[in-house]
Amino acid sequence: MAHAAHGSNYLNAEKGLWSWLTSLDHKRIGILYFISVMSFFLLGGIAALLLRGELFAYNAVDALGKTTGQLLPSADAYNQILTYHGAIMVFMVIIPGIPAILGNIFLPLQIGAKDVAFPKLNLASWYCLMAGASLAMFTMFSTKVDTGWTFYTPYSIKSGTAVTTMVLAAFITGMSSILTGLNFIVTVHKLRCPGMTMWRMPLFVWALYSTAIIQVLATPILAITLLLLAMERTFGVGIFDPKLGGDPVLFQHFFWFYSHPAVYIMILPAMGVISELITTFSKKTIFGYTAIAYSSLGIAAVSFFVWGHHMFVSGQSEFAGIVFSFLTMLVGVPTAIKMFNWVATMYKGSIEFASPMLFALGFLFLFAIGGVTGIMLAVIPVDVHFHDTYFVVAHFHYVMVGGTLMAIMGGFYYWFPKMFGKMYSEFWARMSWVFIFVGFNVTFFPQFILGAMGMPRRYFNYIPAYEPLNRISTMGSWLIAIGFLMALYTIINGLISGAKAPKNPWGSKTLEWEADSPPSVHNFDHEPVVTAGPYEYK
Amino acid sequence: MLLWILQKLTVVMAQADSFMPTQGTEIAKSVDNLYAFLLVISLVSCVIVIGGMIYFAIKYKRKSANDVTAYITHDTRLEILWSVIPLILFLFVFAWGWVIYHDMRTMPKDALEIHVTGKQWAWTAEYKNGVKSTEVVVPVGRDVRLILAAEDVLHSFYVPSFRLKQDAVPGRYTNLWFHADKLGDFHVFCAEYCGTQHSGMITKLRVVTQEEFDQWLTTESEVSTLPMAQRGAKIFQTRACASCHSVDSPAVKVGPSVYKLFGDTNVELLDGTKVTADENYIRESILNSQAKIVKGFGPRSAMPAFQGQLSEVEVTALIEYIKGLK
Numbered sequence: 001m002a003h004a005a006h007g008s009n010y011l012n013a014e015k016g017l018w019s020w021l022t023s024l025d026h027k028r029i030g031i032l033y034f035i036s037v038m039s040f041f042l043l044g045g046i047a048a049l050l051l052r053g054e055l056f057a058y059n060a061v062d063a064l065g066k067t068t069g070q071l072l073p074s075a076d077a078y079n080q081i082l083t084y085h086g087a088i089m090v091f092m093v094i095i096p097g098i099p100a101i102l103g104n105i106f107l108p109l110q111i112g113a114k115d116v117a118f119p120k121l122n123l124a125s126w127y128c129l130m131a132g133a134s135l136a137m138f139t140m141f142s143t144k145v146d147t148g149w150t151f152y153t154p155y156s157i158k159s160g161t162a163v164t165t166m167v168l169a170a171f172i173t174g175m176s177s178i179l180t181g182l183n184f185i186v187t188v189h190k191l192r193c194p195g196m197t198m199w200r201m202p203l204f205v206w207a208l209y210s211t212a213i214i215q216v217l218a219t220p221i222l223a224i225t226l227l228l229l230a231m232e233r234t235f236g237v238g239i240f241d242p243k244l245g246g247d248p249v250l251f252q253h254f255f256w257f258y259s260h261p262a263v264y265i266m267i268l269p270a271m272g273v274i275s276e277l278i279t280t281f282s283k284k285t286i287f288g289y290t291a292i293a294y295s296s297l298g299i300a301a302v303s304f305f306v307w308g309h310h311m312f313v314s315g316q317s318e319f320a321g322i323v324f325s326f327l328t329m330l331v332g333v334p335t336a337i338k339m340f341n342w343v344a345t346m347y348k349g350s351i352e353f354a355s356p357m358l359f360a361l362g363f364l365f366l367f368a369i370g371g372v373t374g375i376m377l378a379v380i381p382v383d384v385h386f387h388d389t390y391f392v393v394a395h396f397h398y399v400m401v402g403g404t405l406m407a408i409m410g411g412f413y414y415w416f417p418k419m420f421g422k423m424y425s426e427f428w429a430r431m432s433w434v435f436i437f438v439g440f441n442v443t444f445f446p447q448f449i450l451g452a453m454g455m456p457r458r459y460f461n462y463i464p465a466y467e468p469l470n471r472i473s474t475m476g477s478w479l480i481a482i483g484f485l486m487a488l489y490t491i492i493n494g495l496i497s498g499a500k501a502p503k504n505p506w507g508s509k510t511l512e513w514e515a516d517s518p519p520s521v522h523n524f525d526h527e528p529v530v531t532a533g534p535y536e537y538k
Numbered sequence: 539m540l541l542w543i544l545q546k547l548t549v550v551m552a553q554a555d556s557f558m559p560t561q562g563t564e565i566a567k568s569v570d571n572l573y574a575f576l577l578v579i580s581l582v583s584c585v586i587v588i589g590g591m592i593y594f595a596i597k598y599k600r601k602s603a604n605d606v607t608a609y610i611t612h613d614t615r616l617e618i619l620w621s622v623i624p625l626i627l628f629l630f631v632f633a634w635g636w637v638i639y640h641d642m643r644t645m646p647k648d649a650l651e652i653h654v655t656g657k658q659w660a661w662t663a664e665y666k667n668g669v670k671s672t673e674v675v676v677p678v679g680r681d682v683r684l685i686l687a688a689e690d691v692l693h694s695f696y697v698p699s700f701r702l703k704q705d706a707v708p709g710r711y712t713n714l715w716f717h718a719d720k721l722g723d724f725h726v727f728c729a730e731y732c733g734t735q736h737s738g739m740i741t742k743l744r745v746v747t748q749e750e751f752d753q754w755l756t757t758e759s760e761v762s763t764l765p766m767a768q769r770g771a772k773i774f775q776t777r778a779c780a781s782c783h784s785v786d787s788p789a790v791k792v793g794p795s796v797y798k799l800f801g802d803t804n805v806e807l808l809d810g811t812k813v814t815a816d817e818n819y820i821r822e823s824i825l826n827s828q829a830k831i832v833k834g835f836g837p838r839s840a841m842p843a844f845q846g847q848l849s850e851v852e853v854t855a856l857i858e859y860i861k862g863l864k
């Protein structure tokens with residue numbers, strides 16, 4: 001590589017599509033992830049709008065024997081779109097979202113490294129995601145998939161759709177997740193710059209580190225489970241199929257053994273982002289640094305032992321139910337601690353309502369609601385009523401969308417100047433926040449009530465009593481869509497005509513802000529030397 | 539002040555309960571009490587966290603770029619406090635939940651046992667005397683235990699009014715019990731995704747008096763041992779088909795007569811086409827009457843659709859009965 005001339009940065013050091021597709025620069029790979037994940041998000045979002053559109057009205061048969069209120073061609077179409085919405089959003093958007101985009105770009109920068117430990121592996125993991133995603137997209141043009149993203153047996157064994165291909169696609173995206181995790185763990189241990197001790201790492205790095213541990217330990221379980229399912233479908237090995245002496249509930253155990261920790265793969269990085277945002281925009285050191293770091297590790301550890309809370313009515317024993325309920329209560333504590341720490345950080349701060357901070361505050365608001373409803377669901381008899389109803393749907397959207405997506409957006413606006421060397425329009429960024437935040441609540445809050453009323457999830461049609469709230473919910477989804485279009489406009493407009501960004505527009509204290517905006521290919525001109533913690537606002 | 543808050547909270551509690559469906563059992567009531575408690579503590583925690591956040595955000599809003607902020611790294615006492623208080627609360631609701639759950643899962647002795655089987659996409663209840671029904675009929679004020687099975691894929695038997703849900707799993711039995719103390723019809727949903735018609739897999743749980751129940755059971759069992767055509771005749775009476783259709787003359791009631799209907803090659807429909815009244819035509823007329831409407835009875839058929847209301851066996855019996863009307 002030719003030595004970077006003055007004024008050159010990672011974006012313009014080399015040119016052409018090929019230079020991007022073969023780049024080993026963690027920042028460029030982050031941008032590749034950004035473009036692909038956002039495209040998947042668009043797809044998953046369109047699917048969501050279609051689902052909500054279908055649920056806008058109760059489907060009835062009118063006087064002439066014609067069905068009214070139906071948007072999609074059939075119940076099967078609804079079930080398929082539902083599956084793609086879930087699978088795309090989980091495996092291709094929320095899981096890779098923060099680690100692979102923001103983590104890739106900022107983990108090395110925040111610990112003063114030149115790159116991640118294994119740049120080639122990093123690129124390979126992007127190709128894994130793309131391969132898996134392409135395979136998943138391919139199924140849309142064949143027989144499609146209608147199992148829901150959870151692939152529960154024995155339906156997934158019997159379904160005549162392209163389940164095997166889809167499962168292999170998820171397997172391959174899982175590879176991507178493992179490789180990223182591995183890379184981050186080694187990077188954190190080996191590439192910290194002089195003076196950057198573990199306890200001086202920014203909390204975003206701690207969060208990514210804890211996440212990486214879960215990714216490496218849990219994802220192989222998903223991989224083997226999905227492979228077994230594929231084998232069951234093709235060879236009839238008889239592990240899940242009751243007709244062959246298999247146990248369909250075993251699949252649920254395997255599946256949630258991965259997928260519950262995966263919930264934390266999705267939320268821990270978001271919590272890391274929030275710690276960065278709240279300190280910067282309160283201009284204050286974080287309250288309880290060690291508590292937050294340890295609670296990340298604590299969550300990572302305990303999250304492996306709570307999977308049974310997804311199975312309270314699956315036929316597992318009463319004893320198992322009790323144990324899982326108890327352990328789930330324990331995992332609630334570190335989460336509560338984090339919430340209190342963030343609020344306490346704002347105390348006696350100097351709070352600036354820049355758009356990233358708005359998203360952080362939005363996160364706290366929505367995550368508080370997602371959190372308390374999570375505790376309700378952990379109380380078994382209450383869960384017996386709410387399980388598989390819209391209450392659960394509302395709960396996990398509050399956590400995953402209200403939590404993770406708000407953090408992605410906030411983090412993205414926060415680091416945008418560093419990533420691209422430009423500023424965006426603060427006005428449009430705030431407008432996008434207003435629409436997303438309000439739209440989100442209008443969409444999902446009524447779903448709590450629908451769930452309490454007993455409306456099960458994955459329903460193509462419902463009884464007339466559920467119509468009014470479904471209507472409100474669907475209208476909320478349109479507001480969210482407008483909000484994201486505004487965000488897209490903000491980004492494009494910022495890229496084209498944004499003012500030049502200074503090195504450190506927000507006055508942050510973490511290391512990445514000492515690099516140029518955008519950073520040079522090697523991140524720092526001289527290897528930085530760290531002498532203090534990450535949030536020393538004195 | 540405190541009293542006022544408590545008063546408001548009780549209102550919230552009452553309203554929250556009103557979002558829940560009717561309470562059909564004692565257990566539903568105790569679940570709702572626990573739920574109301576959870577709502578209150580959730581509300582209080584949200585007020586603390588979100589309220590605190592908003593309060594700080596307003597109070598400490600940035601005044602100038604060089605605001606000086608406090609340097610507070612931690613406060614061990616406070617941190618212990620806000621770890622221990624949630625923990626105690628969580629353990630408390632956990633224990634409370636355990637108690638109720640234990641009741642839910644302890645099957646009473648001498649309960650009336652009914653086998654309920656889920657199949658894509660209908661429930662069948664089978665009684666000890668051999669009666670099979672698509673609706674689950676139970677006596678009020680008695681312990682009832684449902685033994686669930688599934689024929690093809692997972693289903694989940696969900697009665698919102700009883701706050702009860704249990705998966706039906708192929709290859710094993712699961713069970714649940716309840717003690718209904720309200721008469722009436724309650725929705726039964728399938729809560730575990732099971733394919734195309736998952737959302738249509740709805741039936742009724744009918745809670746009737748013991749006398750009605752006994753009577754229903756006897757009639758049903760008499761019916762179920764009859765020869766097909768006679769069974770059809772019974773169903774024709776009990777389902778009130780007879781109120782709209784005459785069977786021994788071509789006289790028109792609300793609907794056309796079904797006398798000598800079977801085999802008629804000249805049934806004229808609303809749009810002028812002619813069809814033959816074979817088994818499939820009659821089946822469709824019963825299950826989805828709007829699909830083919832007989833001329834003179836449009837534009838909307840007055841006949842209700844019996845899809846999901848009649849079992850396969852019942853439809854066949856009806857067809858056999860109609861065949862014999864000549």
Ligand SMILES: [Cu+2]
Nearest residue numbers: 260263307310
């Ligand atoms: Cu979980």
Ligand SMILES: [Cu+2]
Nearest residue numbers: 728730732736
């Ligand atoms: Cu179902």
